Amino acid sequence: MTDPDQHWTAHAACRQHDPDLWFASTHHGTTRATQVCHACPVQQLCLDDALHLARHTPGLTGIWAGKHATELRRATKNTPPTTPKG
Numbered sequence: 001m002t003d004p005d006q007h008w009t010a011h012a013a014c015r016q017h018d019p020d021l022w023f024a025s026t027h028h029g030t031t032r033a034t035q036v037c038h039a040c041p042v043q044q045l046c047l048d049d050a051l052h053l054a055r056h057t058p059g060l061t062g063i064w065a066g067k068h069a070t071e072l073r074r075a076t077k078n079t080p081p082t083t084p085k086g
């Protein structure tokens with residue numbers, strides 16, 4: 001069994017912030033969320049999961065791994081499928 005504290009999400013920088021920031025409707029909000037993501041120690045692992053999510057969730061919204069859902073959907077058209085880790 002995996003120790004939940006060892007899962008990469010335990011180190012996610014967004015855990016220290018209001019989750020609504022990643023779904024903000026203002027430019028200021030989305031910019032702030034993106035800044036937190038770019039300083040996050042697990043951004044690459046998050047991006048791997050986000051690409052998988054975007055590939056399988058047509059209505060995905062919000063900021064994931066510092067990228068807007070629309071960017072992620074666009075990226076999935078140019079990358080091979082990923083398998084989430086953890």
Ligand code: SF4
Binds near residue numbers: 036037038042047064
């Ligand atoms: S990169 Fe992912 S895990 Fe890190 S702060 Fe952004 S949304 Fe959270």
